[in-house]
Amino acid sequence: MQEPTFNPFTQDELILGIKSNEPKVLKWLYQSQYPKIEKYVVANNGDEDQAKDIFQEAFITVWNNVRSDKFIPENGTAVTGYLYQIAKNKWLDYLRSSKYQKTTNLETKHDRSEEEEGNSESLQNHMEAEFKKLGENCREILKRFYFQKQTMETIAEAFQWTEATARNNKYRCIQRLKEKVNTLKH
Amino acid sequence: MDTTDNISQQEFERIESYILGLMTDEEKKSFEEELNLDPKLRANVKDIKVLLQEVERASLKESLDEYHSELKATPVIPILPERQFKWKPLAIAASVLLLLAVSFWVFVGNSTENEKLFMAYYLPDPGMVTAMGTNTDYEFDRGMVDYKTGDYQAAITRWEKLLAQKPDNDTLNYFLGSAFLAVGNPDQAKAYLEKTAQVESSIFQKEAYWYLGLSLLKSEKTEEAIKFLQNSGRKEATEIIEKLK
Numbered sequence: 001m002q003e004p005t006f007n008p009f010t011q012d013e014l015i016l017g018i019k020s021n022e023p024k025v026l027k028w029l030y031q032s033q034y035p036k037i038e039k040y041v042v043a044n045n046g047d048e049d050q051a052k053d054i055f056q057e058a059f060i061t062v063w064n065n066v067r068s069d070k071f072i073p074e075n076g077t078a079v080t081g082y083l084y085q086i087a088k089n090k091w092l093d094y095l096r097s098s099k100y101q102k103t104t105n106l107e108t109k110h111d112r113s114e115e116e117e118g119n120s121e122s123l124q125n126h127m128e129a130e131f132k133k134l135g136e137n138c139r140e141i142l143k144r145f146y147f148q149k150q151t152m153e154t155i156a157e158a159f160q161w162t163e164a165t166a167r168n169n170k171y172r173c174i175q176r177l178k179e180k181v182n183t184l185k186h
Numbered sequence: 187m188d189t190t191d192n193i194s195q196q197e198f199e200r201i202e203s204y205i206l207g208l209m210t211d212e213e214k215k216s217f218e219e220e221l222n223l224d225p226k227l228r229a230n231v232k233d234i235k236v237l238l239q240e241v242e243r244a245s246l247k248e249s250l251d252e253y254h255s256e257l258k259a260t261p262v263i264p265i266l267p268e269r270q271f272k273w274k275p276l277a278i279a280a281s282v283l284l285l286l287a288v289s290f291w292v293f294v295g296n297s298t299e300n301e302k303l304f305m306a307y308y309l310p311d312p313g314m315v316t317a318m319g320t321n322t323d324y325e326f327d328r329g330m331v332d333y334k335t336g337d338y339q340a341a342i343t344r345w346e347k348l349l350a351q352k353p354d355n356d357t358l359n360y361f362l363g364s365a366f367l368a369v370g371n372p373d374q375a376k377a378y379l380e381k382t383a384q385v386e387s388s389i390f391q392k393e394a395y396w397y398l399g400l401s402l403l404k405s406e407k408t409e410e411a412i413k414f415l416q417n418s419g420r421k422e423a424t425e426i427i428e429k430l431k
Contacts, residue, residue, distance in 0.1 A: 009331065030250060056254075146245065
């Protein structure tokens with residue numbers, strides 16, 4: 001595990017990369033920042049699996065807040081510092097929570113409402129599970145279109161379909177997910 | 187989330203293009219009027235919006251897991267017991283060095299004087315700090331991200347598309363040239379760099395001359411190369427010219 005010695009991206013590039021799900025930027029942000037959090041969690045009564053969960057949660061929070069312009073960088077290490085702070089806060093929250101009971105002297109409580117945004121946690125968990133259960137093709141189409149922002153033309157080409165077929169398949173995959181989520185609600 | 191009736195593909199795509207902001211102003215306006223009058227449409231928009239957000243989020247989560255396993259798969263150097271004599275890493279190191287020496291000799295030994303000079307002096311332009319601005323800059327900036335991570339081919343693909351709109355832009359031509367030189371295509375590089383070098387007011391003019399010189403050096407066109415190198419005003423240019431004589 002090595003840490004890059006310098007940040008190859010400017011704040012603007014990081015923000016733009018997060019907003020457009022640019023794989024190079026997301027990957028760099030993840031791989032360069034994770035080791036710090038692992039170190040912190042492991043040094044504070046946690047293990048590697050917990051570090052991974054906390055870091056990914058924090059990463060998604062940052063991703064949400066950058067996209068909704070709730071977070072605007074101010075100085076050189078803004079995005080990475082923000083990510084670190086959120087992950088750290090989340091870990092402290094966990095240590096304070098009922099899941100982890102121990103009376104230790106911890107830092108003051110921070111305002112969590114500043115950080116969170118998005119849909120309810122239970123919905124997110126359902127969706128994540130249902131998404132994983134979709135067939136390989138479905139996941140791939142949805143991921144390429146909604147996450148990687150590829151055009152239907154590109155996607156059709158990759159699967160060697162006509163564009164009409166690709167669009168129809170995308171529609172069906174979404175319908176399938178929608179039905180699953182609706183059933184869960186009733 | 188409410189149970190909504192299954193909607194047709196056509197209706198889904200209409201709602202989707204509204205959510206993703208792909209409608210024209212006119213389409214958007216009439217859609218929003220409809221939205222005001224139709225509670226069922228409102229409910230559908232809301233449901234689909236949540237669904238699409240969650241699809242994006244689940245996709246991100248999948249990518250994060252990939253980045254994580256990649257990070258964890260980085261080989262860890264095995265720790266040998268303390269007392270054992272560590273001849274193995276030494277032997278490996280020695281053979282790697284030997285291999286490097288041999289391949290360097292083969293590589294350099296077979297190349298021409300010009301190529302040797304090129305290799306000694308060529309360093310790709312590190313790229314520039316991009317300031318996010320208008321919409322057309324967006325593609326350029328994304329290309330710059332590719333360029334800075336060493337994915338020159340991806341940068342070329344993005345920038346070539348932009349060139350159709352701005353064929354005379356000195357910055358674009360300069361970095362296209364730099365990217366082509368970085369992937370070992372000096373002839374293409376020359377075509378683009380020349381455009382920038384012709385722009386007297388360009389802040390990239392000197393740099394363009396420098397890389398033009400190097401491109402021509404690589405293509406074995408020594409005389410032309412010297413001409414361009416002289417125009418670059420670089421200290422290293424004088425060194426190269428000295429060595430070429």
